[in-house]
Amino acid sequence: MSLDWIYYAISWILLTWHSAWDAIGVPVDAVIGTNFAWILAIIFLVVTVRVILFPVFVKQIKSQRAMQALQPQVKALQEKHKGDRETLQKEMMELYRKEKANPLMGCLPMFLQIPVFLGLFHVLRRLDPAKQAKTLYGWSVEQFDSASNAKLFTAPIAGKFQSTTDELARLGANGTTVKIIAGVLVLVMMGTTYLTSRQMILKTGWAEDPQQRMIQRLMLYGIPLSLLVSGAIFPIGVIIYWVTNNLFTLGQQQWVLRKYPPPVTATKKATPAARNPVQPARQGGLFGRSKPAPQPPAKAAAPKVAAPKPGAKPVNPKKGRPAKRQG
Template structure:
């Protein structure tokens, strides 16, 4: 059953690629430009575009589902505190909350799961494109012999799209490929794949913030660092055509996320941290601490309020080291209370030195 299903996926992927190859072959010149067969490269690019157009409504539902999950985080936290230590009851209450709020936590992963068969199908088809195959093998999945041979010989900057970084010298010799060209092109594409994979996750987390729930934050960290690490370790074994698919898919994801995140902005939520982006940041939108002079004055007001509560008096209380007007005392003695020593209007000013000397003479 599974083998028949996958054979159908291989056939469908091949048909979409061959369709776009026919389209671009009728538009572009029938020879290499910049050592590249752009008909086949664009066939892979538009395979991605076709898949993303089909999945776009599901992608929008994914974003809405993530928004709904963020909106119910306060209720989730209440349930976790209420049923702390009772895992079974907590799970029942969480499922009940999902039903009441009409939230499906699996919807957030659905687009990625639906793209996995496409990725596997393309990987299988490109690995199937090998020289020396019999005519029966060449015509599998709806290919003609001419299309098969053209795809095997297709190149991106002189690197065959069916080659990979780890291809042996014997395999490259069969398709008349340069090992240097293959390794350079493959390395650049793998670097782009890692970078764009990281940026797609960073874009989402930077906009929505880090989740305060430890399990959800762990998932976010895995998506941010784990998947790029997977692409780093496995990208060297992917054919160049598959890496083209991955980089194109990430680029489209960045554009779609930018549009959706601006059209459906994330809700204000106290359970997520704010920018600037910092992995695992602890500062929240509702708990920003003042700094500098703001922190000094805030501390002084807290001390004054605490002293008022202690004394039980309603009058103003001087905070230690801080004047009533908010200036720092710097250890100066407080001004004595009493009548003002300022001269009255029109009165002759008194020189304190002369006055003091006169008093000593008279004495």
């Protein structure tokens, strides 16, 4: 299956944004060693893709909320079918089908962005002055030459940590500078990738379902560590795209989690305040002594009446009272 339609789409978005920033007056020539029009074109490629995928992101959040609401039932099934993995999986799939919850929906936005990432990766890799097909995917020769000379702090956006000496020479780049810029960006990419997964897990908690928990661990630790190796072959422009996408995700998740907080399930342990709602009041300011809360006054004890002696006649208490005076 040809992926040319993806390359054409990515190229069109990049060229459109570059033309827009050029028309606004963003410098095309390098300022502090950076061609800001091309850097902004990559950043707004992220914005364009995320705006298109926003409805999918909303469905992802709804699916995650549905999965959280089912955690008590999932835990009950795990206790019921302990040791019978096949029956457990069958019952859980039936539960998800009945409640219209999709465990894979949480990864859907990431999967949909893979073609965009691969498209940008392919487009930036061909920004080599030695390439003959400069007008491929709708580029003009002028646009191709401008992009191949675009730099971030003097490091070409088409350069990568593992660029060969010949590639660096054709791009007019210094190998040490490219390695430093690419290395720093790879570390930032790993850190922001870890933070996006950590942010979601801190708000929603670890899943009870073993498969969901395994996916969470893969997202939290596996993917950031894999970037330490794979990041060396990514062009600098692709790493800029990834970091921008992570920052966009952090902001979007923070807004959604604040506006639609995760549901409190019965599996969560009660807080100390919930277990012991009566707490002593603390008075006296930050460094004052702790005083106990005021207690209601105790009821006065009724006076004790001596028991009558054996054989004595009972005394009527009303007879001992003085008669009321009449005016």
